Amino acid sequence: MDxxxxxxxHKQAIAKLFSRVADGYDSPAxxxxxxxxxxxxxxxxxxPGQKVLDVATGTGVVAISMAQALLPGGRVVAIDxxxxxxxxxxxxxxxxxxxxxxxxxxxxxxxDFKRDYFDxxxxxxxxxxxxxxxxxxxxxxxxxxxxxxxxxxxFDVKAFVPLRDLFLDDLERLGAKLPEGRxxxxxxxxxxxxxxxxxxxxxxxxxxxxxxxxxxxxxxxDDWWEIIWNSGYRALIDLLPSDQLGNxxxxxxxxxxxxxxxxxxxxxxxxxxxxxxxPA
Numbered sequence: 657m658d659x660x661x662x663x664x665x666h667k668q669a670i671a672k673l674f675s676r677v678a679d680g681y682d683s684p685a686x687x688x689x690x691x692x693x694x695x696x697x698x699x700x701x702x703x704p705g706q707k708v709l710d711v712a713t714g715t716g717v718v719a720i721s722m723a724q725a726l727l728p729g730g731r732v733v734a735i736d737x738x739x740x741x742x743x744x745x746x747x748x749x750x751x752x753x754x755x756x757x758x759x760x761x762x763x764x765x766x767x768d769f770k771r772d773y774f775d776x777x778x779x780x781x782x783x784x785x786x787x788x789x790x791x792x793x794x795x796x797x798x799x800x801x802x803x804x805x806x807x808x809x810x811f812d813v814k815a816f817v818p819l820r821d822l823f824l825d826d827l828e829r830l831g832a833k834l835p836e837g838r839x840x841x842x843x844x845x846x847x848x849x850x851x852x853x854x855x856x857x858x859x860x861x862x863x864x865x866x867x868x869x870x871x872x873x874x875x876x877x878d879d880w881w882e883i884i885w886n887s888g889y890r891a892l893i894d895l896l897p898s899d900q901l902g903n904x905x906x907x908x909x910x911x912x913x914x915x916x917x918x919x920x921x922x923x924x925x926x927x928x929x930x931x932x933x934x935p936a
Contacts, residue, residue, distance in 0.1 A: 663787040667763060670785050671737035673891050674714070678740035680886030681715050685879040688925040691870045692780055692809055693717035697725055699866070699929055700807055705729040706775040709799065711764040711792075712736055712782025716745030716757070722778065723754045733769075735762035765792040769799045776800075779808040784845045785888070793858040803936040806860060810845035812867055812926035819880055819912065819923065823889070826908040832895035842888075851930040860932035870927050873920035877912040880921065881905065 661669060674681075681689070696718060702708060702725045710719040713734035723732045734757055736742050742759050749757045762768060764779065765786055777796040786792045796806055824838055845851050848865040855863045874880055884893065896904055915921050 666787045667737055671739075673888065674736075674738040675740040677886045677888075677890050678715065678738060678744055680882065681741070681744065683882045683886050685874065685882035686886060687872065688870045688923075688927075689714065689780070690717045690721075691872075691925075692927055693721045695868060695870070695927075696778060696780055696807060696809060696929065697721045699931065700776055700778065700805060702726050702730065702776060707773065708732045708776045708778060709767075709769070709774045709796075710734045711777065711779040711796070712785070713745055713759075714741050714780075714782075716748045718778055718780050719745060719757050720748055720752055720754065723749070723757045724752075726756060731756045731758060733758045733760065733774075735760045735764060735767075737761070737763060765795055767795050767799050771798050772801045773799050774801065774804060776805045776807065781809055781811070783808045784810055784842045789844060789854055790858055793854060793860075797859060797934050800934045802934055804934050805931060806855070806934065807929065807931045808845075808851075810851060810928045810930070811842050812928050813843070813846040814926045815924060817924060819915070819921075822911050823884065823892075823908065826904060826911065827892060827896065830900045830904050830907075831897050832892065834892070834895065845928065845930075848928060851928055855930060855932040859935065861935050862931075862933040864931045866929045866931075868927050868929060870925040871923050872925075874923050875920050877909040877916070877921065880912050880923070881909060883923075 702722060704726055706726055708722050710732055713719050713736045716734055719732045719734035734745050739761055742761060746759055777800050783789060783792060828834060851865050852863050
């Protein structure tokens with residue numbers, strides 16, 4: 657994402673990107689999203705009757721899992737900048753027969769909720785996309801009850817390696833202009849120290865960072881392309897000259913095929929679970 661964009665342009669670009677990938681976001685190749693959601697909810701251990709805010713809900717995997725755990729009486733508010741993602745969340749909620757999820761098109765750093773309202777604020781793989789992480793965390797602290805919990809997930813620096821590095825190498829060979837030093841938004845929270853620092857400087861306490869491996873074997877190189885095409889990596893594809901996409905896909909997947917073993921292609925999804933408490 658262009659670092660020269662204004663915060664508002666940045667948010668619009670993020671909303672546009674994730675609306676483009678919404679239809680494929682639930683692809684089985686991207687099953688680390690529901691894996692992460694289940695792990696996140698188990699760490700929160702929500703109780704029936706509580707109120708939870710799910711920021712950057714995507715297709716609602718956290719919201720769905722959380723809503724089931726909050727019955728009877730509890731509610732989830734699921735927000736996102738992408739209307740197409742919210743449509744998918746609503747679809748899944750109807751499919752599961754869940755009536756305790758409220759869905760809103762809302763900026764996760766500018767919340768339309770009163771102070772001290774939610775028992776838990778959750779955000780899975782979304783905080784690092786926000787132009788001002790500190791502003792977002794301050795808003796989350798404002799709407800969280802004293803003694804309530806904040807939890808967010810992010811990708812560790814080792815996630816998706818070596819597939820990620822192959823992808824970036826091949827992009828550069830075909831003329832894509834990557835950010836200097838290959839530094840991306842996700843790198844803001846790609847280790848425990850950065851996550852802990854973000855929570856500490858924003859006034860949270862009882863900080864806990866856990867690193868969990870959510871990886872699995874892909875059946876083929878085509879599964880890796882599913883991940884590229886239906887996730888935030890899609891933005892990097894747009895950096896290619898328009899006439900190079902087909903050539904890139906063929907050459908890149910040929911390189912990925914070299915990683916196939918008898919079990920498939922290992923996809924490491926090293927994920928940081930960052931938790932903290934709002935001071936009482």
